[in-house]
Each structure stands twice: as structure tokens, then as C-alpha cells.
Amino acid sequence: RRMSRLIDDLLSLSRIELNAHLRPEAEIDLVSVISHVRDALGPLGRERGVEIAFDHPQPPVNVRGDRDELIRVFENLVENALKYGGAGGRVEIAIAREGGDAVVSVRDYGPGIAPEHVPRLTERFYRVDTAHSREQGGTGLGLAIVKHIVARHRGKLGIESVPGEGSTFSVRLSASSPAAQKDK
């Protein structure tokens, strides 16, 4: 099962890289994307005893993007928060409008990540604790995929962590203008 996940992940990574120059154009509502991810990961959250909170403005919060790829991004971020930060018992997902941007943040109250690891997390196969990640079924490609999808969307990935307090992963995307949203 690990091997087939690894191959799937490598294939998606190269597919995303192949399309890196093509910015996805569909009009996507982030509230619906995150609601989907939250429902999909609800069982894992319950299994780990972690509450998943979701705070968002009045929908829709539209961006131009690829729905499946955006689901992939937030699935990995929320799954990571549950797997590595679940000890904190709570994961908070929030969508905020900031000027012309939509910012999605995924925050956990787990052990956090030491500063020397933070810049390396999006490298292929990079894992802070290889044994722990392997136990969780991880291949270490999740954040590499996240980074490439966000880049293809001309967005920004931010990682902030305080060891002992938890981590926040955020994705900034430029929001479609309200006028454009009304026209659709």
C-alpha cells in the first residue's frame, strides 16, 4: 500500500510540475473546498480525539483554481495537523479575506517544529521524524505537492511554528473580485 501511494504521489507531483506554467482558471469557492476536506477527515479527527474547528466569512470566498488540487492541498495540511499536531486536541481551520487575498490557515497545538526544519519541510521526502512519519503511512511528499500546487496557483505558502506550542500552515491566494463573483 505504501509503494502504491508513493507512486501515486510521484505521478501527481510530475503532473503538477508539467502544468506549472498553466494557471488554473476555474472559479472555486474555498468554503466549499474546506468543508469537503473537513468532512473527509472527520473520522481521522474523531479517531485521534481531535476537534476540527472551521471559521470562515459568509460564503462564497472565490479564487481562481483547480478544485481537486486545492482539495489535495488542504487535505494534506489538515491531515498533517491531525497526525503530527493531534496531541493538542484541537485543529483550527480559518479562512480570512485580507485585502484582495483569501488566506486559509490550518493551526494545531501539537509539539511544533524546530526552526532548523521549517525551511526544509517542502523538500521531497523530507520528514522531521522519519520513523514517526512512516508509522503514520506518510511518504514525505505531501508538502512538496502542496508547494507545487500553491505555486501553480500563484499563491504563497507560509509556515510558522513555536516548538511546544504548535504550528500554523497558511495558504494565500488572490481572491476573485466581488464583481467577478457576481457575474458568475
Ligand code: ATP
Ligand atoms: P505524506 O504527506 O506523504 O503522508 P508526510 O506527512 O510525512 O507524508 P509531509 O506532509 O510532506 O509528509 O510533511 C513532512 C514532515 O513535516 C512530516 O513528516 C512531519 O515531520 C512534519 N510536519 C508536517 N506538518 C506538521 C505539523 N503540523 N506539526 C509537526 N510536524 C509537521
Ligand code: MG
Ligand atoms: Mg503529509
